[in-house]
Amino acid sequence: MAFAIERQAITKWLQKLLESGEVIAPVRGPCGDILFSTIHSPEKVEWNFQNPLHPPKQFVLPQTDPIVKIKRNGERHEVAPTYDDTRRFLFNVRSCDAKGIAFLTRMYEMEPADASYLRRANNLTIISLACNIPCPLGFCVCTDSGPFLRDSYDVQLTDLGESYLVEVGSEKGETALSGVPNLFHPATEDEVSQRKRLEIEAKNHFEQETCHFASAMRRISTGRVQDALWEKMSDSCLECGGCNMVCPTCYCFSVKDLGRVGAWVRCRMWDSCQYAAFTLEASGHNPRAHRKERMKRRFFHKVSAQYYQRDGMVGCVGCGRCIKVCLGATNMPAVVGAIRKGKWNE
Amino acid sequence: MSAVPSTCPFCSCGCGFYLLTNNGQLVGVAPSETHPVSSGRLCARGWSAHEAALWGDRLRQPLLRQNGKPESVSWDEALDHIAGRLKALIDAGKPVGVLGSPRATNEENYLAGKLARAGLQTNNVDFSYHSICGPLFAGLEEVCGEHTPTTSLNDIASSQTILLIEGNLAETHPRAASSVMKAVEKGAHLVTIGYRITQMARLSSLHLQTTPGNEREAINGLLAAILDLRRQDRTSVAVRGEGYEALWRDVKSVKRTEELRQAAEWIARAERATFLLACTGGQGDQPQKDAAAFATLAAITGHLDRPGSGLLPLLARSNVRGACDMGVIPERLPGYDPLDDERARQRLQDLWGKKLPSDHGWGAENLLQSVSGLIVVADDPPSVVRMGRRAMAAMGRIEFLVVLDAFVTPTVRIAHAVLPIANFAETEGTLTNMEGRVQRLRTATNPPGEARIGWQVLAELCARFDVGNSYTSATDVLCEIAQAAPRYAGIEQRLSEGGWGGALLKDSDNAKFVVHPTGATGAAALAFAGRPHVLACDGAFDWGRDPLVLFSPTLSRDYQSERKFFPNGFVEMCERDVDALNLGGQRHVRLTSVHGDAVVPIRVRTDLKPGVLSVPYAFRDHVASVLGSDSVTAVNVEPP
Numbered sequence: 001m002a003f004a005i006e007r008q009a010i011t012k013w014l015q016k017l018l019e020s021g022e023v024i025a026p027v028r029g030p031c032g033d034i035l036f037s038t039i040h041s042p043e044k045v046e047w048n049f050q051n052p053l054h055p056p057k058q059f060v061l062p063q064t065d066p067i068v069k070i071k072r073n074g075e076r077h078e079v080a081p082t083y084d085d086t087r088r089f090l091f092n093v094r095s096c097d098a099k100g101i102a103f104l105t106r107m108y109e110m111e112p113a114d115a116s117y118l119r120r121a122n123n124l125t126i127i128s129l130a131c132n133i134p135c136p137l138g139f140c141v142c143t144d145s146g147p148f149l150r151d152s153y154d155v156q157l158t159d160l161g162e163s164y165l166v167e168v169g170s171e172k173g174e175t176a177l178s179g180v181p182n183l184f185h186p187a188t189e190d191e192v193s194q195r196k197r198l199e200i201e202a203k204n205h206f207e208q209e210t211c212h213f214a215s216a217m218r219r220i221s222t223g224r225v226q227d228a229l230w231e232k233m234s235d236s237c238l239e240c241g242g243c244n245m246v247c248p249t250c251y252c253f254s255v256k257d258l259g260r261v262g263a264w265v266r267c268r269m270w271d272s273c274q275y276a277a278f279t280l281e282a283s284g285h286n287p288r289a290h291r292k293e294r295m296k297r298r299f300f301h302k303v304s305a306q307y308y309q310r311d312g313m314v315g316c317v318g319c320g321r322c323i324k325v326c327l328g329a330t331n332m333p334a335v336v337g338a339i340r341k342g343k344w345n346e
Numbered sequence: 347m348s349a350v351p352s353t354c355p356f357c358s359c360g361c362g363f364y365l366l367t368n369n370g371q372l373v374g375v376a377p378s379e380t381h382p383v384s385s386g387r388l389c390a391r392g393w394s395a396h397e398a399a400l401w402g403d404r405l406r407q408p409l410l411r412q413n414g415k416p417e418s419v420s421w422d423e424a425l426d427h428i429a430g431r432l433k434a435l436i437d438a439g440k441p442v443g444v445l446g447s448p449r450a451t452n453e454e455n456y457l458a459g460k461l462a463r464a465g466l467q468t469n470n471v472d473f474s475y476h477s478i479c480g481p482l483f484a485g486l487e488e489v490c491g492e493h494t495p496t497t498s499l500n501d502i503a504s505s506q507t508i509l510l511i512e513g514n515l516a517e518t519h520p521r522a523a524s525s526v527m528k529a530v531e532k533g534a535h536l537v538t539i540g541y542r543i544t545q546m547a548r549l550s551s552l553h554l555q556t557t558p559g560n561e562r563e564a565i566n567g568l569l570a571a572i573l574d575l576r577r578q579d580r581t582s583v584a585v586r587g588e589g590y591e592a593l594w595r596d597v598k599s600v601k602r603t604e605e606l607r608q609a610a611e612w613i614a615r616a617e618r619a620t621f622l623l624a625c626t627g628g629q630g631d632q633p634q635k636d637a638a639a640f641a642t643l644a645a646i647t648g649h650l651d652r653p654g655s656g657l658l659p660l661l662a663r664s665n666v667r668g669a670c671d672m673g674v675i676p677e678r679l680p681g682y683d684p685l686d687d688e689r690a691r692q693r694l695q696d697l698w699g700k701k702l703p704s705d706h707g708w709g710a711e712n713l714l715q716s717v718s719g720l721i722v723v724a725d726d727p728p729s730v731v732r733m734g735r736r737a738m739a740a741m742g743r744i745e746f747l748v749v750l751d752a753f754v755t756p757t758v759r760i761a762h763a764v765l766p767i768a769n770f771a772e773t774e775g776t777l778t779n780m781e782g783r784v785q786r787l788r789t790a791t792n793p794p795g796e797a798r799i800g801w802q803v804l805a806e807l808c809a810r811f812d813v814g815n816s817y818t819s820a821t822d823v824l825c826e827i828a829q830a831a832p833r834y835a836g837i838e839q840r841l842s843e844g845g846w847g848g849a850l851l852k853d854s855d856n857a858k859f860v861v862h863p864t865g866a867t868g869a870a871a872l873a874f875a876g877r878p879h880v881l882a883c884d885g886a887f888d889w890g891r892d893p894l895v896l897f898s899p900t901l902s903r904d905y906q907s908e909r910k911f912f913p914n915g916f917v918e919m920c921e922r923d924v925d926a927l928n929l930g931g932q933r934h935v936r937l938t939s940v941h942g943d944a945v946v947p948i949r950v951r952t953d954l955k956p957g958v959l960s961v962p963y964a965f966r967d968h969v970a971s972v973l974g975s976d977s978v979t980a981v982n983v984e985p986p
Contacts, residue, residue: 024347031380032380032846035349035376037349053379064372064374064400235545235548240390256401269397269900276904280903325386327521328527
C-alpha cells in the first residue's frame with residue numbers, strides 16, 4: 001500500500017528517525033562534494049543531488065571493518081567477534097544503490113553466512129528516493145535497477161512536487177513509518193498515477209546511456225572474447241582499483257590484523273581484483289599475474305551467464321560511477337561495448 | 347563517520363581526497379569530484395592512503411640511545427640532549443647537517459632549512475631524493491632559466507602531441523598517465539622515448555626505443571628533424587630562440603629515420619603539445635644534458651610557454667617541489683634563490699636575525715658520508731639514494747644521528763635520538779605539487795602516544811639554537827615562508843580564498859630560454875666488444891620501501907612478495923639473450939663491468955630488446971659492485 005507525506009512534514013519524520021537511530025543521508029561537504037554522512041538535523045539532507053561518487057555500501061561493508069578481536073591471555077588467545085548493532089536509516093539513497101545493497105546482502109547471506117555483515121544489514125533501513133531525472137552517466141535502465149524500484153527498498157520515496165509518495169517494501173519500512181501519527185496519509189489515486197507517469201518520463205530521459213549486457217553476456221559466457229582484445233583493453237587500465245571501490249556490487253575483501261599492545265583487531269578491508277597481488281598465492285604463484293587476466297575475471301564475474309544464473313542479475317546496477325572514477329578507460333559500458341563489437345577504440 | 351578533505355601524500359600529482367574517520371580512527375578514503383587535480387579519480391596508492399597511517403609501525407615516544415639501547419625520555423630531555431650534542435660537535439669543529447624530505451610538509455622543510463642555516467650555521471642541508479632529481483632540475487634551468495614546469499596536469503589531456511621520456515608513467519604517476527590516455531583517446535599523437543616497451547609505449551603512436559642512458563640519441567634526432575622542417579618551410583614551423591645555429595651544428599649529422607621525421611612533424615605542427623620528462627639514467631652529467639636537450643626541443647618548437655603547451659618534470663614524491671622551494675638544497679636558499687644571491691641572503695638574514703654561512707654545503711650523498719652530526723626529517727635515506735645499502739653503512743659511522751619520523755624505518759633503528767612526529771593524516775601544513783599547486787594537509791586524526799606535529803618539534807629545535815619564533819600554528823610558519831620565498835608571497839591569503847585545490851604559485855619572471863648546443867649523444871660508446879651488453883638501473887624511486895607503501899597491507903603485497911621470492915634481487919633480460927647464454931637450466935648470470943662483478947638471478951622480460959639488461963631500482967644493491975656509481979654501465983654477461 002502506498003502513502004503520501006506532505007513536503008513540509010518530512011522534517012518531522014526525519015526528527016523521529018533521528019530519535020530512533022543513526023540517520024545517514026547525502027550531505028554537501030565543505031568542498032562541494034556530496035557525501036553520504038551521518039546527519040544530526042533534518043535540514044542537512046540534500047534532495048536535489050547527483051548520486052555521490054562514494055557509494056553507501058560503506059554502511060554495510062566499511063572500507064576498514066573490524067570483525068574479530070583477539071586478545072592474549074597468558075598462554076591462550078581470546079577471540080571474540082565484533083558486531084556493529086547500530087540501528088541506521090539510509091535516507092535518500094538512490095535506486096541503484098538500494099539495489100546494490102540487496103545484491104551484497106544476497107551474497108553475504110549465502111552459506112556460510114557472514115554474521116558481521118548481516119547484523120549491519122539487518123539493522124539498516126533503506127529509504128530510497130526514486131530518480132525522476134536519471135543521472136547523466138547512469139544506465140540503470142539496462143540493469144533493471146532504476147530509475148524507480150520494484151523491490152530492494154524498505155521505503156521508496158517519489159518526489160511529486162508538493163508531496164512525496166511513500167511506498168513501503170518491508171516490515172522495516174513499516175516500522176520506519178510508525179510512531180508519527182498523522183504524517184502519512186493513504187496515497188490518492190492521483191498521487192499513484194503521478195508516480196507512474198514520473199517513472200515513464202524518467203525512463204524516457206535515457207538517451208545514449210546504454211550498456212548492451214545481453215550481447216556481451218553471450219560472448220563472455222562462452223569464451224568467445226579474443227585474448228588479444230583483453231590484452232588491448234588492459235592497456236587502458238591503470239590498475240587503480242577505483243571501479244571496485246565505488247562499485248555498489250563489489251564485495252571482495254582481504255583481512256589484516258591491526259596490532260595493539262597484547263591485542264589485535266582483525267579487519268576486513270576492501271580489496272580490488274584488479275590489483276596484481278589480489279590472487280597472489282603464498283607460494284609466489286599468481287594465477288592472474290597479467291592485467292588482462294584480471295580484467296577478464298572481473299568482467300566474467302560481472303557479466304557472465306554463469307553468475308547471472310546464481311545472482312539473478314548482472315553484477316552491475318548501472319550507477320555509472322566506474323565511468324567517473326576510472327583513471328583509464330575501462331569502465332563497464334566501454335568494456336561491454338568492446339566485447340559486443342569485438343574491438344577496442346578502433 | 348566524518349570526512350576531512352586532504353591531499354594525497356604519495357606522488358607529486360597532488361590529488362585531493364577525503365580521509366574518512368570513525369570515532370577518531372581512520373577508516374578509509376573517499377574521492378572528490380570537485381578537486382581540480384583528481385576530479386573524482388584516485389590511483390591504487392590514493393585509495394589505500396589511510397592504511398599506512400593506520401597500520402604503520404609508529405613511533406610514540408622520544409627515544410635516546412643509552413648504553414646502546416633506545417630508551418624513552420621526555421620531550422624536554424630529548425630536545426635538550428640533541429641541542430647539547432650538536433652544539434658540542436659544532437664547537438669541536440666537526441661538520442653537521444640536516445636532511446629535509448619530500449615526505450615532509452613545506453613548513454617542516456622550511457624549518458629544517460632554517461635550523462641548518464641559521465641555527466647550526468651550515469649549508470649542509472639537502473633531501474635525499476634531490477640526488478636523483480637534481481640533474482633534471484639543473485638541465486631544465488640551463489635552458490628555461492627555471493626548473494619549474496610550464497604546464498599543468500589538466501592541460502595534458504587536451505594536447506595534440508605528447509612527448510614522453512618514459513620512466514613507467516603508468517606506475518610512477520597514474521594521474522598524469524590518465525591525462526595522457528585521455529588525450530590519446532581524443533586522437534593525440536603520443537611519442538614515447540625509452541628502452542622498455544611500457545604500457546604507455548604500447549599506447550603510443552610511436553615508440554622510439556633507445557638503449558638505456560642513450561635517450562639523447564632520440565632527442566637529438568628529433569631536434570635535427572625539427573630543424574630540417576624549419577629549413578624546408580620557414581613560415582609554418584615555428585622555430586624560435588637564440589643560438590640554434592650552434593644547435594644545428596651539433597645535431598645535423600644525426601641520422602633521421604622516417605619515424606623521427608614523423609614525430610618531428612607532430613611536435614612542430616601541434617597547436618598544443620606536452621613534454622613529460624622523467625629522471626633519466628646515464629653516466630656523469632648525462633641526465634642533466636638529457637633534460638636540457640629535452641627542454642630545448644620544447645623551446646625551439648614554441649611549446650615551452652604557449653598556452654595549453656608546456657613541459658612537466660615528473661617528480662616521484664609528493665613534496666619534491668616544496669622541498670626545493672623551501673631551500674633544503676645546499677646551494678639554494680628558500681625561494682630557490684642561489685646561495686650567493688646577495689639580495690636573497692640579506693632578505694633571510696633580516697628575517698631570521700642571523701648571519702648566514704657562505705661556505706658551500708654538501709649534497710645528500712656526500713653529507714651522509716661526511717658529517718659527524720645529522721638530523722634527518724621524515725626520511726630513510728638508504729632507501730632513496732642510489733648508493734642504497736652503502737648509505738646505511740655510512741650513516742652507521744655518524745657520531746650523532748637524530749631522526750624525526752612518524753614511522754619506524756631502518757634509519758630510525760640506528761639513530762641516537764628519535765623524535766616521534768605526526769604523519770600526513772595527523773598534521774597540518776602544506777605540500778606543493780609538481781605543478782606548483784600549494785595545498786593543505788588537514789588533521790583527520792591525532793598522532794599516537796606522545797608524538798608531536800613535525801613543525802612544532804623543528805620550531806623547538808630552532809629555539810634551542812636561538813632562531814626561534816613564536817609560531818602558534820602551521821599558518822604562522824607559512825606566513826614566514828611567504829616572507830622568505832618571494833613566490834610564496836601572500837600564499838596564506840590565497841590558500842584561504844582558493845579553497846579546495848589550494849593556490850597555484852605564480853610563474854617566475856626568470857623564465858626565458860636559451861638554446862644550448864646539446865652535445866654529442868651520450869652512451870653511444872658505452873657498450874664495446876669486451877662488454878657488449880648494457881645494464882641499466884630501472885626507475886628512480888622505490889615505493890616498496892617508503893613507509894607509506896611498506897606499512898599499507900594492500901599496497902605492500904607486490905613489493906614484499908617480490909623481495910621474498912628474490913632475496914638476492916634479479917636482473918631482467920630478453921628471452922633471446924637468455925637463450926644465447928646456454929644457461930642449461932641455470933637461473934643466474936655473472937655480470938662483469940669496469941667496476942666489478944656479481945652473480946644475480948635472472949628474470950625473462952618481453953619488453954626489453956636484446957643486449958639490454960635492467961635491474962629494478964629496488965634491487966640496485968644486489969648489483970652495486972657492477973653499477974658502481976653509474977645508473978647505466980656496459981657489462982659482459984656469462985653463465986655463473
